Amino acid sequence: MPIYVYWGEDDFAIEKAVAALCDRVLDPLWTSFNYTSLLPDQADAVIQGLNEVMTPSFGAGGRLVWLVNTTLCQHCPDNVLAELTRTLPVIPENSFLLLTSRNKPDERLKSTKFLKQQATEFREFPLIPPWKTELLVQAVHQAAHSTGVKLTAKAMEVIAESVGNDTRLLYNEMEKLRLYGAASNQPLDVDSVTKLVRNTTQNSLQLAAAIRNGDTAQALATLSDLINASEPGLRIVATLIGQFRTWLWVKIMMESGERNPQEIAKAAEIGNPKRIYFLQQEVKFLSVQQLISILPLLLDLEVSLKQGYSDMTTMQTKVIELCQVARGSRA
Known part of the structure; x- marks a missing residue:
């Protein structure tokens, strides 16, 4: 059926997919008649969109109705669900309904389950974790x-x-x-x-490396560059948590006596086993206990940022603590 559901944090990838769908469905000469986009703050946007998509297209090409940033897969009133159930199975072949959202669909909702059954494409556009x-x-x-x-x-x-x-x-x-x-x-x-190519020469993975080495001066300088480049604090922390979790798994597998790179890669959720050798070298001077001690500090930092504390001040303090922990492992 001509129903498309796109969701995820990669806004640009979603924009490209939407543009490709528009190019495929709409005739440029008839776009003004056959294209409708509805924002979530518009009254009865979903009901209006369902009514629009049932209208036959004018002239050449098809009709496209886009529900932008819809909350249908997070919250769906009973009257909207009833209209959705009644309309989706009978949408004309030349009419297309597109729903986009940044938020992950709630798989428990009846609306989400029904959309997954009816959709031609139900696709996620996630951001790649910076450490992968x-x-x-x-x-x-x-x-x-x-x-x-x-x-x-x-x-x-x-x-x-x-x-x-x-x-x-x-x-x-x-x-x-x-x-x-x-x-x-x-x-x-x-x-x-x-x-x-634009490059600040600093990124969150370099910050993780500086912390791992216990290099407080380098870590603070890298953090300053990241903040000045408007890198969100929570994104930096997410990268640090992911990287240190990977290092922890690699170290645990090493301590357990595992030597097979494929097995270590599987446990650490690393796609390329060839990276294992380099990761092993990176954690050579860190103990399992020190890596375990670092993760709660990062989680505390994440909580502080979510509670609204100043990014720079809070992160500087925590980075100093993290470097002290890592430096202690060498001592």
């Missing part, structure tokens, strides 16, 4: 392929490190690289990418 470097490199490879940019393998790694999981920035940088390399058939190398 192999997925970030894969995303760079996909973006390069879709934009026609030729890159060396090392250049892709540099781009992944520079832009992280910011999909919008990734495609902006790809467009810049496409224009730069248009006159050449050779893949762009690290030197070219370094000159063109």
